[in-house]
Amino acid sequence: MAAIAALALTACGDREDDGDGDSSASDTPTSTESSPTEDAEQFPDFKACMVSDSGGFDDKSFNQTSHDGMEAAAENYGVQTAEAESSDPSQFADNIDSLVNQDCNQITTVGFLLGDATRAAAKANPDVDFAIVDYEFLHPETFEPNPPPNAKGLTFDTGQPSFLAGYLAAAKSETGVVGTFGGLNIPTVTIFMTGFAQGVEHYNTENDADVKVLGWDPENPDAGSFTNDFEDKTAGQSLAEEMIGQGADVIFPVAGPAGLGGLQAAQDNEVWGIWVDTDGCVSAAEYCDSLLTSVVKGMDVAVEKAILDSASGSFNNEVYRGTLEDGGVSLAPYGPNADVDDELAAEIEELKQQIISGEITVG
Structure with a gap:
């Protein structure tokens, strides 16, 4: 390790x-x-x-x-x-x-x-x-x-940093609606989506808020939103635009190249995106200005x-x-326009430590 x-x-x-x-x-x-x-x-x-x-x-x-x-x-x-x-x-x-x-x-x-x-x-x-x-x-x-x-x-264990990303998304949402979609309904995709939804739920509990998640409910996985492959960027863009039309101002695609369509929709509609697997400001730099952060796997x-x-x-x-503890997964640096203040950054760092200690269980 x-x-x-x-x-x-x-x-x-x-x-x-x-x-x-x-x-x-x-x-x-x-x-x-x-x-x-x-x-x-x-x-x-x-x-x-x-x-x-x-x-x-x-x-x-x-x-x-x-x-x-x-x-x-x-x-x-x-x-x-x-x-x-x-x-x-x-x-x-x-x-x-x-x-x-x-x-x-x-x-x-x-x-x-x-x-x-x-x-x-x-x-x-x-x-x-x-x-x-x-x-x-x-x-x-x-x-x-x-x-x-x-x-x-x-x-x-990408659910761990996805939890942090969900909390961040809820904190930055101005509409009270965020969205996520996957490529396929398989565990290595839905682990991101579940962690994200749990992070939003934790934000709601801690801040007496009611931010809603479109595209995924861990209690009803059959109703999730998926492109049904990892290649169709147009399908990803359409799913994201549908969510944006329903008020989502943060999009979290977990769909490989198809997910790039989600970032395109976010950029076109001037809402936030969160990338997965790599730091999107490095691997998909053309979307960096629209990114809040990325959920990174080493x-x-x-x-x-x-x-x-x-x-x-x-x-x-x-x-x-x-895991977060051994650095095998992480939250990337915030995007250049994310405007995350010191108070919110400290809250997310505290959540990270609570996940590492076992005080918060994700998944």
Whole structure:
């Protein structure tokens, strides 16, 4: 955990911390060799590889950030790399197999939807180490941890910083209405939305307010708002515009590239947006002026660490869980126009400490 936290500090962007300061295709994979640094142990004969989700590696979200982790491992430890970019879930298994056939020593798959394909590949290839972002290997009946010996889940408690983002959204809303939507109704999406809704609820309780959340009710998950994929930016924009039409003045999209449509709608209608996975002022800088903040997952740090562990012979199959406490998840610095005063910033910092201590439970 200490090593991951230390790496997280070096992985932060160059944007000035003016807020909370808690910290973002072809079917044929290609190999690239990176120039290793001189001050770290080198593994030039080790090959680390990656398969994207259907959003692709330039999604300005979780695929891109995970890919940054593999690139960092190449730069810092001299490993070789190869990658396979998916444009459809039907390609997942074939893309993994193609990398196995390229003699990859370690393969990282990106996203909850690759869980089954990753488990099957790990069982079929015991000499290859696997890591998967946003997935924990569980027994299908008991739901107890059940990873293959050569497969590691990289998970992130994004509900925690999403709670802080929800509190911030409620505090900044002038209409008393905020909105959120997801790409698919799956746990790694709804964990953000639930944390966000709970943060709004906490603000209401603490401030005798009545800010409403459009798009998600943790007690009625079947009625949530989803684009039903992670690629359709137009669908994300339409959902956000519908919420804005109902009075929402903060939009929290959890939908990868489709979520960029939500930021576009926020910008066009002069309301606030909150980005996910990475610091949006870095990964989607064109929307920075409209952002309150971003909910950040240290996927790049976790991926780099998993590759290093495999290359150095210290790989294990214990699930990694990123939290506010270890820096695996965080709230990005506030946007340049967010105008978060010292009192509100102090409230959010106090909430963060209460989550870390267990006084507030999210999820």
